[in-house]
Structure formats: structure tokens, C-alpha cells
Amino acid sequence: MLRTIVFLFATGMSLAPQNSPAQPAPQLTLGSMDVHWNEGAPDCSKTSQPPLQVHPYNAQTFILRENPCATAEAPFMYLLVGSARALLVDTGDVADAAQMPLATTVIGILPRINGxxxxxxxxxxxGHLDHRSGDAQFKSLPNVEIVRTDLDHVRKYFGFADWPNGVAQIDLGNRIVDAIPTPGHYPSEVSYxxxxxxxxFSGDFFLPGRLIIEDSSADLASxxxxxxFIQDRPVSYVLGGHIELGSDGGYLEIGSHYHPREHVLQLTKQDLLALPGIVSTFNGFYSQSGMFVMYNQSRILEGIGLTFLLCLLACILGLRRLLRRRKKTN
Ligand SMILES: [Zn+2]
Ligand SMILES: [Zn+2]
Structure with a gap:
């Protein structure tokens, strides 16, 4: 059931200048985050867990998660329902509707007006594929608008004239969602x-897991x-695109279809406020700050490639020397 209560935020209140007139307390529609996300399994052929899990936070807000057995990425998606239209943030990692009933599930949740x-x-x-592969399931459906993820389309759709500065609004009907550019992990990333x-909703920009930072200065600026942006706004939960941490603070194995004892999905406003300090310690290659591991995937791959080439060169030079010695001794 929907519960609307007055939500007082100590942080926001304490930031108000002394002797200033009392500001109206922000009202948030609350719901339940009491959910256990399905874990996948060591042997996925023996699990009866559904491919898609839906958690109704409240009557107008739904958190969806693809099962780790369906995709090791196990991404989260968010469905927000307004009075005029609904917003789905991300479509997950699985295109095939037979394996992942995303579109039918989402359409089934939407309210109906005149049938x-x-x-x-x-x-x-x-635009990483684990956040948009499900687009394919919606393309032929009526009354569905899909916004592409390349920077050109993102800028034009939201009207960001001075990317990545500015904040855009999406009106769902009695429900406003702000879109904030957050490039760094991905050039056209947007948080909501x-x-x-x-x-x-922070996507892969900020999540309980590995922070893959491809552009350090853009990420820090974001x-x-x-x-x-959030300093003086009430934030109930910060919700990212994945969970990669265990409840003990250790990292789940990359590519695993079994996610036992996961960290909770939600991070806090304080966690997000601490992000500039965390990202500022990033050395541009691989580093850790608190529970967050940060790395630049492209640079690591380049490093691996360079190491491989150097090893190959050393082998060729060694072989040439060996052949020359043999020639001299013959
Ligand atoms: Zn990503
Ligand atoms: Zn991702």
C-alpha cells in the first residue's frame, strides 16, 4: 500500500541558514526495500528461480532484476509510473523474449486507461549492452518510445545545450524525474x-561494486x-545498475552465475556525497578507496596487450640469438 508521509531530513535541515524562515519539509512517497534478490545458482540447470524478479517498492515504483543464471551481469532496471506515462530506466542484458520476459512483464504492470x-x-x-539489450523486445510495441544511447541522441532528447552541464526534467504526469549527465564510466551516461x-538511479556510475572509470576527469566532474545536485535534496536510496559486493565487503567473482550473500542494492546519500573524495584518489589505472575498487578497463586491456607484445618480442629476439649461435657453431 502506498504510504505518503512527511520525511524530515536532518542533513538538509541543518544546512539551512540560521534565522532563515522555515522551509516546507519535502514530502516523499515511500515504499519497501525489504527484498531478497534471487542468488542464481552454482548449477543453473537445477534452479527454478524465474529469469526476472520484480520488487514492487510501492504501487507506482518497481525494481526489476535479471537473475544471475540468466546473465552473470544480473542488471537492475527501474519502472516509474506517473499519471500520464511510465518510465523504464534500462532494459537489461537479454534480448530474447523467450529467455527473458521483460516486455510482457513491464507492459503487464502498466495501468490501463480505457483498455x-x-x-x-x-x-x-x-549504452553498454547489459543495460539496453532488452530494447529489442519493445521496438514493435505501440505506445513505446525508446531513446537511443549515443551522445548525439541523448543531448538532443534532453536538450542539453552545454553537455555535461545542466539538468533536464521528464514529466510523467504528477511525477517529475530529473536527468543529470554523469559521464566518466560511459561518455553519454545519465543518472536520474x-x-x-x-x-x-546511478547506473554504473556509482554502485555497490567495481567503479569502472574510463575518463577520470569527466568522472570526477560528474x-x-x-x-x-543532491546536497539540498532528499535522497531515500541511491540505486545502481549491479551488485558486485558481498555482504562481507568482498567482491563477487566476475562472470559468476551465483551471487550468494550479496551486499544490499541501495547506497546512501552520504555514500554519494563521498564520491568526489573517492574518485579523486583514483590513479587512472587501478586503485581502491574504502570498499570501492576503481579501474580503467581500456588501460588495463592496453597494458595486457603491451605486455603480450613485449613477451612476443623477447621470444623472437631470443630465438634469433639462438639461431645465430647455432650457425656459428656449425
Ligand atoms: Zn557499464
Ligand atoms: Zn553494467
Whole structure:
């Protein structure tokens, strides 16, 4: 059941200048984060877990997660329902509807007006395939708008004239969602803030897991802009695209279909406010700050490639020397 209560935020209140007139306390529509995400399995052929898990946070807000057995990425998606239309943030890692009933599930959740489901807008946090492969399932459906993830389309759709500066608004009907550019992990990444629930959707820009940073200066600038944005706003939960941490703070194995004892999905406003400090310690290659491992995947791959080439060169030179010695001794 929907519970709307007055939500007082100590942080926000304490930031108000002394002797200033009392500000109206922000009202958030709250819900339940009491959920256990399915773990996948050591042997996926022996599990009866469904490919898609849906957690109704409240009557208008749904958190969806692809099962680790369906995809080791096990990404999260978010469905926000307004009075005029609904917004789906990300479409996951699986294109095939027979394996992943994403579109039928989402359309099944949408309210109907005069027998027709309300329009659905599909936006993405970013363009990596594990966040947009499900687009294919929606392409032929009526009343669905899908916004592409390349920077050109993102800028034009939201009207960002001075990317990555500025904040755009999406009106779902009595529900406004702010779109905030957060490049760094991905050049056209966007995070979303739902004014109704206070949820901040941070994709792979910020999550309980590995922070893959491809552009350090862009990422740090994004972290600072986001910290400025949320400073005086109520944030109930910061929700990313994956869980890669265990409840003990250790990291889950990359590529594993079994995610036992995961860290909770939600991070806090304080965690997000601390992000500029975390990213500022990144050495541009691989480093760790607190529970967050940060690395630049492209540079690591380049490093591996360079090491391989150097080893190959050393082998060729060694072989040439050996052949020359043999020639001399013959
Ligand atoms: Zn990504
Ligand atoms: Zn991802």
C-alpha cells in the first residue's frame, strides 16, 4: 500500500541558514526495500528461480532484476509510473523474449486507461549492452518510445545545450524525474533523480561494486556535480545498475552465475556525497578507496596487450640469438 508521509531530513535541515524562515519539509512517497534478490545458482540447470524478479517498492515504483543464471551481469532496471506515462530506466542484458520476459512483464504492470496501457518511455543510464539489450523486445510495441544511447541522441532528447552541464526534467504526469549527465564510466551516461520517491538511479556510475572509470576527469566532474545536485535534496536510496559486493565487503567473482550473500542494492546519500573524495584518489589505472575498487578497463586491456607484445618480442629476439649461435657453431 502506498504510504505518503512527511520525511524530515536532518542533513538538509541543518544546512539551512540560521534565522532563515522555515522551509516546507519535502514530502516523499515511500515504499519497501525489504527484498531478497534471487542468488542464481552454482548449477543453473537445477534452479527454478524465474529469469526476472520484480520488487514492487510501492504501487507506482518497481525494481526489476535479471537473475544471475540468466546473465552473470544480473542488471537492475527501474519502472516509474506517473499519471500520464511510465518510465523504464534500462532494459537489461537479454534480448530474447523467450529467455527473458521483460516486455510482457513491464507492459503487464502498466495501468490501463480505457483498455489501453499508458505510454511507456524507455531511457537508459548508458549504452553498454547489459543495460539496453532488452530494447529489442519493445521496438514493435505501440505506445513505446525508446531513446537511443549515443551522445548525439541523448543531448538532443534532453536538450542539453552545454553537455555535461545542466539538468533536464521528464514529466510523467504528477511525477517529475530529473536527468543529470554523469559521464566518466560511459561518455553519454545519465543518472536520474525521482522527486516522488527521492530515489537516485546511478547506473554504473556509482554502485555497490567495481567503479569502472574510463575518463577520470569527466568522472570526477560528474561526482562533484551530482554532490552539488543532491546536497539540498532528499535522497531515500541511491540505486545502481549491479551488485558486485558481498555482504562481507568482498567482491563477487566476475562472470559468476551465483551471487550468494550479496551486499544490499541501495547506497546512501552520504555514500554519494563521498564520491568526489573517492574518485579523486583514483590513479587512472587501478586503485581502491574504502570498499570501492576503481579501474580503467581500456588501460588495463592496453597494458595486457603491451605486455603480450613485449613477451612476443623477447621470444623472437631470443630465438634469433639462438639461431645465430647455432650457425656459428656449425
Ligand atoms: Zn557499464
Ligand atoms: Zn553494467
Amino acid at each position: 489501453e496501457t499508458i505510454p511507456l518511455l524507455i531511457l537508459h543510464t548508458h 533523480y525521482d522527486r516522488d520517491t527521492g530515489m537516485f 561526482a562533484k556535480r551530482v554532490a552539488g
